[in-house]
Amino acid sequence: MNRISKLFQPMVIIPKGAVVKKQEVSSKSHRLMTELGLIKPATNGTFYLLPLMQRSVEKLVAIVDAHMNLVDAQKVTLPILTSGELWKKSGRLTGGINREIMTTVDRHENLQVLSPTNEESITSLMASLSPISYKQLPLRFYQIGTKFRDEMKPRFGLIRTKEFIMKDMYTFDGNETNALDTYHEICHIYERMLKHLGLTSFTKVAGDSGLMGGNLSHEYHLPATVGDDRLMSCQKCGHAANLEMILEEKRNKCPKCDSESIKITEGIEVAHTFLLGDKYSKPLKATYLQEHGLTEPLVMGCFGVGITRLVAAAIEVLSTDTDIRWPRRLAPFTVCLIPPKSGSKEDKSGGNSLAEELYVKISKLPGLENDTVLDDRNHLTIGKRLLLAKRMGYPFVIVAGSKVTETPPLLELHHVETGKCLELTPSDIISEVRKHLE
Numbered sequence: 001m002n003r004i005s006k007l008f009q010p011m012v013i014i015p016k017g018a019v020v021k022k023q024e025v026s027s028k029s030h031r032l033m034t035e036l037g038l039i040k041p042a043t044n045g046t047f048y049l050l051p052l053m054q055r056s057v058e059k060l061v062a063i064v065d066a067h068m069n070l071v072d073a074q075k076v077t078l079p080i081l082t083s084g085e086l087w088k089k090s091g092r093l094t095g096g097i098n099r100e101i102m103t104t105v106d107r108h109e110n111l112q113v114l115s116p117t118n119e120e121s122i123t124s125l126m127a128s129l130s131p132i133s134y135k136q137l138p139l140r141f142y143q144i145g146t147k148f149r150d151e152m153k154p155r156f157g158l159i160r161t162k163e164f165i166m167k168d169m170y171t172f173d174g175n176e177t178n179a180l181d182t183y184h185e186i187c188h189i190y191e192r193m194l195k196h197l198g199l200t201s202f203t204k205v206a207g208d209s210g211l212m213g214g215n216l217s218h219e220y221h222l223p224a225t226v227g228d229d230r231l232m233s234c235q236k237c238g239h240a241a242n243l244e245m246i247l248e249e250k251r252n253k254c255p256k257c258d259s260e261s262i263k264i265t266e267g268i269e270v271a272h273t274f275l276l277g278d279k280y281s282k283p284l285k286a287t288y289l290q291e292h293g294l295t296e297p298l299v300m301g302c303f304g305v306g307i308t309r310l311v312a313a314a315i316e317v318l319s320t321d322t323d324i325r326w327p328r329r330l331a332p333f334t335v336c337l338i339p340p341k342s343g344s345k346e347d348k349s350g351g352n353s354l355a356e357e358l359y360v361k362i363s364k365l366p367g368l369e370n371d372t373v374l375d376d377r378n379h380l381t382i383g384k385r386l387l388l389a390k391r392m393g394y395p396f397v398i399v400a401g402s403k404v405t406e407t408p409p410l411l412e413l414h415h416v417e418t419g420k421c422l423e424l425t426p427s428d429i430i431s432e433v434r435k436h437l438e
Contacts, residue, residue, distance in 0.1 A: 001359060002333065002373040008051050009037035027226045029316035030157025032324050036392060045154030045162030049308070052332040052392075056311050057165065059330050060197075061144055064167050064305060067193045071185060073140040073169060078121045080146065084111030086120035089283050092211060102148045102162075114148040119212070119280045119302055122170045126286040131295045134174050134288055138182055142169035144307060156226050158312035159268055165307040172298040174288055176277070179299040183216065183275045186303050190220060190271055193305075197327040199314060203267055205231050206241040209274060212302065216275035221267025222313045229269055235261040268313040269306075276300040324393035325417065333373040335362055335433065336394040338385045340404065342378035351404040352378070358398065358411070358426050365430070367437055390416055396433055 012035045033039045038053040049057060065075070084103060087093040093101070093113075102114040115121065122141060126132070132139075144167045151162050158164070169186065173179040187204075194202045199222060207219035219242060221231060233240040234254035243264065246255055253260055278297040281287070287295040306313075311330060318325040328334065339355035340346035355374065363372050373394070375385045382401055389397045395416055403410035403423060410423045413432055424432060 004373055004375045005377050011037040027156040029312045032319055045151055055332040056330045060307055067189050068142050071189050073142045076141045076143050078118045078143055080115055081112045082115050082121045084113055086124055087113050090120050090280050100150050102150045116147050116149045117168055123280040123284045123286045127284045130287040131289040134290055137174050139172040158308045167305040167307055169303040171301040176299055179301055183301050187273055197329055208245050212274045213279040214274045214276040218273045219269050220271035221269050222317045223265055224268045224316050225266055227266040227268040229267050231265050231267050233263050234259055270310040270313050271305045273303045276302055323391045326393050328395045331395050333371055333394055335372040335396045336375055336389045338375045338382055338399045340400050341381055346404050349405045351400040354404055355400045361430055365434055
């Protein structure tokens with residue numbers, strides 16, 4: 001049984017009227033996650049993910065895994081340390097474009113890159129097996145792990161950090177046509193995944209290939225005023241792009257249809273896709289054997305989702321100034337049960353036993369195994385625990401209040417997302433929760 005009294009959740013109590021330093025509260029999500037004991041700063045740009053945040057991250061990882069399975073992607077783990085020589089061969093350690101790349105030197109004076117992304121590493125793997133047969137294509141590999149980037153100005157909590165968790169995927173096809181088909185297929189699954197999370201307000205825009213390279217790129221943004229990116233969308237033709245891709249003198253018009261009916265918004269980038277072509281496979285000699293016996297460079301794509309950034313961005317977009325609101329599928333717990341205060345008449349009438357029995361039954365519902373928590377801090381009033389549960393944003397909060405003494409007993413079911421409260425019997429509560437899970 002998950003009990004709040006056993007959870008490590010070091011909440012920050014800020015005295016009323018206290019002045020908080022601006023750099024400590026750079027965004028709403030940063031402040032809420034810190035105050036409610038989900039994260040704690042470690043160094044500038046790095047954070048401890050505490051148990052409740054870890055639960056949310058693991059839920060997102062499971063959702064990503066499920067969607068990657070839909071496109072036959074195979075999960076791997078690539079080295080975090082990548083040879084600097086590979087990065088030199090790909091051209092990403094020359095020309096002054098390595099300012100955000102963290103490096104280290106081993107005892108033999110070999111340069112190693114703390115990978116912000118792993119194009120060189122995965123391509124080197126494929127090159128070591130080259131030439132592979134055309135019969136093995138397409139190949140799709142992904143991993144979920146820690147990445148590093150030497151951000152000049154880390155800010156907004158988990159939204160822009162030096163160390164973060166990312167899902168990165170690499171695809172290999174035999175020609176540009178097939179690679180483009182793969183690209184569109186993965187883009188579709190990204191859109192499907194964001195909708196599955198309930199983040200339907202996302203915007204897909206044409207993006208800058210930048211350091212990654214390639215000739216086609218798209219970014220996925222959640223709308224937020226703290227976003228680093230400004231986005232242009234044409235109200236006439238529907239074209240959307242990151243404003244940094246548009247020349248300064250042309251920002252008053254759509255670059256596609258020349259319409260002046262454009263809208264400028266701000267967003268947080270949570271995913272990015274690239275069609276890379278042979279940018280990496282050619283210099284690193286990753287090839288495949290064609291049906292007629294000749295070898296050709298593999299055609300690549302890469303696809304990233306910021307795991308920790310996506311959780312934080314969702315909180316930034318959905319929350320109020322005082323309360324966290326989650327995409328329901330990412331809430332640390334879906335259901336929170338609050339039994340009566342110890343020694344109260346509701347307690348003496350069996351309210352605590354009723355709450356624990358209901359906990360067991362709810363935990364047997366499909367999808368709610370290990371996803372319900374009991375606020376057993378019975379020394380606190382129901383009102384205080386309810387307030388804290390709403391601040392945490394648990395989607396369903398069930399309270400064994402004053403009416404548990406009636407026949408039949410009634411409990412309160414709070415739909416935190418809508419603010420509605422229903423008084424129901426235990427069996428009706430189970431039915432109501434089940435209905436909303438379908």
